[in-house]
Amino acid sequence: MKVIPLNCNHCGAPLEVAANARFVTCGFCDARLSIQHTGNSYSTEVLEDLRATTDQIARDIKEIKSSTAIERLDKQWEHQRFNHMVTDKHGGQHLPSKGGAVFGGGLIVAFGLFWTIMAFGITSAGRMAGAPGVIGIFPVFGLIFIAAGVFNMFRIVKKADAYQHEQSNYLRERRRLLEQSERERSSS
Template sequence: MLRDMKVTKVCCQGCGADLQVDESIRFATCNYCHARLEIIHDPTVTHTRLLEDIGRTTEKMAGNLRVIELQNDLERLDREWENRRQGFMVTSKNGHRSVPTEAGSLIGGGIMLVMGIAATAVGANLGGPLPLFGLVFIGLAIYSIINGTSKATGYRDAEKSFMQQRNDLIDQIDEARRN
């Protein structure tokens, strides 16, 4: 048994032309401007909506979501860098924390080295086990120089890598915002 379909007159949102659709139609194409339309059957009115508008809105939402994802990646990268950066920091005898530098390591280690050489020389003149103390001091100075410069180089390389990743993410965010 076939039932009669109710035919409704709607207006094309693309060109304004009158279209006739029955209640079973969900999508249509305008015969005049060829706009793709969604037919919306509300309880009180039937109207059309351009599918291109829906597509643009969906694309815009996807673009906004991409920007948010990239911003979250940037915040995560910054947090991870701050944690990693703390591992590189050196602490002075008064508790001040600072970024390691090759110059600081060389100066500090050089002072220790001079003191170790002086202690070895004085100990050799006095005799006994004092020259060994100076040699230990020299060894600690050399270790300090190597460790400090290695730490400073590691920090510089890690910071360079972090900044490159950060700049890449910022470029991606800017690109996503433009699209």
């Protein structure tokens, strides 16, 4: 049997091991060693170090996996958020909020009320002065504005609800992934 001379990587003591051996226990310090063959040269490595390296790699992989999952979720949410955007009357895009819905719809309703009252006053004065009856249609435009304002208010409130629902789903899923990765880190 061919024997190769080696040094213990832990205490430096000279060792003699069989050429085909892969592991050896140092007779001087009891360290468990793995034998590394690199070309024609041999060296030893303390097994505990090797184990630590392997564990570290496994931990790293787990961490990378969970952070990719969170990243993917975030990207998906960025995209989803965009679909929830509503366009305001200035052409700007923003996320729907109930406060904004009530304010925006309220402005339209207020304008409609103002129009109706003014138009009603003007047309009844006009009728008294002998204007044709068709001018009685003008107050109706105000009523259309009021209806549109109320409709818009409900439409945006509904959108804000849907957005909030999906946002809380996203946040819950993100928290779950974070907790999962923390559990894995503390258990490994």
